[in-house]
Amino acid sequence: MKTIKTAMSSPNAPPLSKMATGIPGFDDISLGGIIPNRATLVLGGPGSGKTVFSLQTLVNAARERNEPGIFVAFEETARQIIDNTTCFNWGLPALAKKKIFFLEAQLSPDVVQAGEFDLSGMLGMLKAKKEAMGARWIVFDGIDVLLTLLQNPVAEMREIYRIRDWLAQNRMNAIITAKIEDGNRTINYGFMQFMMDCVIRLSRRLEHGVSLHRLQITKYRGSDFVAGEYPVNFGISGMEVGAPEPAEIKHAASTERISIGFERLDTMLGGGLFRGSSTLITGVPGTSKTTLVSKFAEAACRRGERTLFVSFDEGAEPIMRNLASVGIQFRPHVKSGLLRMYSARTESTGAEDHLEKLKMLIREHRPRYLVIDPFSAIAKAGGLAAARAVANRLIYMAKDKGITVMLTAISEGDDPQSEATELQISMVADTWIHLSYIVRSGERNRALTIIKSRGTWHSNQVRELVLSEAGPMLADVYxxxxxxxxxxxxxxxxxxxxxxxxxxxxxxxxxxxxxxxxxxxxxxxxxALELDLQRQRAELELYSSDDEARTLSSSERENELRRMRSADLTGRAVLTPTNGKPKGANGSGHGVNGKKSRKEARDAS
Amino acid sequence: MRRKKTLAKSLGSRLTAALVMRLYVANSAPNSLLAIANLQIICDEFLQDNFKLEIVDVLEEPLRALADGILVTPSLAKLAPSPIAKIVGNLSDKSSVMRALGIRG
Structure with missing residues (x-):
């Protein structure tokens, strides 16, 4: 199947400098692009994308490196080609005026052929044009159309040699495309493959009723390349090749926790999911897998982070309507551009094409969160083996980009192990939540179990999931x-x-x-007691002051009497000492005086 | 023999009156040289002097040839009388050339 093939090149030889084609994926498998100043042959059946491959390379060179190019169209007119590429965002009409020259090289059916002709005149004209516009690239698209008119294999080969030599002399990067018939007819231009340094083969075939485009590098002189057939997808920016992921896994591991959208589930997961981790939600139909992942997407949008919501086999409109009934509003986030809804029918294309489409969407929208519901649907078309490979590649790619992924898968029975038989994503997913119905006492209730969650503590309890108008929630545990x-x-x-x-x-x-x-x-x-106490105190006070007053008034009365009788005043000797007698010798006198002064102080107050 | 030729000559002269042609060649490429030689034979045999031929070397006047819509060399364009015609190749297929030029041989 897919192997890294090493061409027989001496390890000492300097690495070939290559010209990038700018076709996503192709430059990866060709390890840099095509060989400069030489011809690359692109072979393929009708409708395999030869013209797109070559024209996209010219457009990229013109737009990104400002290198003009010449497109020699043997099959279609310039107008037809430009019209056919309006579905791509190349801005070809504007480029055709300045940077890309179209030479219409179809021989009119009225032209009479009388004998052998050659391309020396045409190459002379192209050389003049090349010098006039400074072209670095040239495409000969559908060279077989003209060469078959020669009706002489030797002459055809001679003209191919002529082109090859001309390219070498004029130092131009060239792509030559030619039709080959796969299968029943032998390849007409086998000799071209020997003459060219790089041969790319494009094919389109049906697999399980699905049309698949493929690209393969069959030859690359003097350079390594990744051998194998890779899926080709066509999007708004043109062709894209599904290059294989590198064998070595180099993901950064974040310790940042992000909320899953409702607190109780975050708690069950030990604080939320790790950023950049992948979560698988399995369950039988109707277990509200979509509601759960939508809640997650809504929470991400509320945090202002870009989210891509991919739904298979269900349109974005009905999803948004249904979610509104459980309180999840997507519309405002879709309007603000944070949320991108993408709905695809799984029968229409194979799993690898879906992957390419998703890659393209991721590049365009640059989400931090990716929700795919139901991811198991990709196994519908194109076979289970391919779907499994795609599942792994998608998860690895998302991890590379640090995108937190949430996938849902429909399981056959209530036994979560049955999922393992399908896509086997449970092995690569970091967290696995299983939703089931528990039927007991005449009721069917939704139950949520965390089967695994790498690198984090998580609850082992089976919880009931309840849907209400306010959104999904985990019921209390009883x-x-x-x-x-x-x-x-x-x-x-x-x-x-x-x-x-x-x-x-x-x-x-x-x-x-x-x-x-x-x-x-x-x-x-x-x-009451305090008041009583106060009353008693007051009474006591009153009593003591009464007594004092009584004592004082009696001595005063005595003095009064003495004065009236003109007798000595009691204690006079003390109050007016005359003979240097120490103060306070008369204890009683002092005492009377002290009592008196206290009395006076009380009166004053 | 002689009479027949005269008849043919007069007939040819009348039909191919003012036959104007332009031959695009790529310098001295073998097919181009062959085309010049083949056309010379046809002209000598059927047209005598009753024609106008311009030979354009595409390698010397590439942009003119490009404007004239020339793709491969050698290419012969019959410009007059109408209908105009275009012939590619080294003109070795004599009958095809004569038919395209409207010469009855």
Whole structure:
């Protein structure tokens, strides 16, 4: 099958400098492009993409490196060619005026052929044109059309030699295309393959009723190339070759956690998914796989991150309508350009073509999240083996680009292991969530299980997934008899728990109030006692001051009496010391005086 | 023999009056030289002097040939009288050439 083939080139030989064609994938398998100043032969049956291959190379050279080119059209007129490529974003009409010269080289059917002719005149004209416009590239598209008119294999070969020599003299990068008939007829231009340095073969064939385009490099002198047949896809930017992924796996591992869209599932996954990881969601139809991945996509958009949502066999419009009923709104994100919806019918093309299309979309939209629902649908057309290879390649590619992927797959039964027989993505996926129905006590309820999640702790519990207008959510866990209760059983338990809680709350409330009352009662009593105490203190105060007043007034009255009798005042000797007697010697005098001054202070206040 | 030729000559003269042709060649490429020689024979035999022939060397006047829509060499264009015709090849197929030029031999 696909092998890396090493051409027999001496290891000491300097590497061949190559001219990039700018065709995505081709420059990878040819390890750089085509050989400069030489002719590359592109062979293929009708409708295999020869003209697109050669013209796209010219367009890329003109647009990216500003190298003009000449397109010699033996089969179609310039107008036909330009019209045929309007589906590509090449801007060919504008280029045709300045950078790409079309030489219409069809012999009119009215032309009479009388004997042998040659291309020396044409090459002379092309040389003049080349010098006039400074062309670096030339394409001879459908050279077989003209050469067959010679009706002489020797003459045909001679003209091919003529072209080859002319190219070498004029130093131009050339692509020559010719038709070959695969299968029943022998190849007419076998000799061309010997003369050319690089031969590319394009083919188109039916496989399981699906038309598949393929490209193969069959010869490359003096250079390594990746041998094998690769799928070719046509998109808005033209042809693209599905180059194989390198054998060595070199992915960066992020430790950044991202939310899956609802908190409880994040908790079950130990804090969310790792950025750049891949998640597989399996389940039988109707287990709300789409809702789950949509929630994830919506959460990503809400964080302002670009997301690509690919749905197989279901249109974007019905998906958005259905999601709105569970509270997931895609429209605003589609409008803002963050979310890109892409819907494809799986019967129409093979898995590899889908992969090429997805690659193209990823390049165009540059998403950080990729959702494919249901991914298992790609196995419908083109065979299971191809689909498996595609599944692996897609996941590896996404990892390379750091895109977080979420895929869904329909499993046959409730046993998640049955998925393994289909696409075998569960082996490459980092996280595997299985959705199932659990039928118990006359009910069918959705259950969610995390089967694996690499590099992170995750819950081992089976949880009930409930859909409501507010979106999907995981119900609270109630276990009974060692089982997680679901549906009505869970509801009953939930109600019971609620009732118990309510009762307990009421009890607590009552107790609190009782305690509050008791506290208030104590406080009142404390207050009453305090007031009593104050009253007693006041009484005591009153009593002591009364006594003092009484004592004072009696001594005053005595003094008054003495004065009236003109007798000595008591304590005078103390109040007016005359003979240097130490103060305070008369203890009683001091005492009276102190008492008096205190009395005066009280009166003043 | 002589009479017949005279008849043919007068007939040819009348039919191919003012036969204007242009032959595009690629310098001295073998097919081009062959074409010149083959045309010479036809002219000598059937047209005598009753024709106008211009020989264009595509390698010397490439852009003119390109404008004239020439693809391969040698190419012979019959410009007058109408209908115009175009013949490619080294003109070795004499009867085809004569038919295309409208010469009855």
């Amino acid at each position: 276990t009974a008899g060692g089982e997680v209760l679901m549906g009505t059983l869970r509801w009953e338990k939930e109600t019971e728990v609620k009732a118990t809680k309510k009762q307990r709350r009421a009890d607590v409330d009552l107790k609190q109030r009782e305690l509050q009352f008791a506290e208030a009662d104590i406080r009142v009593r404390i207050k």
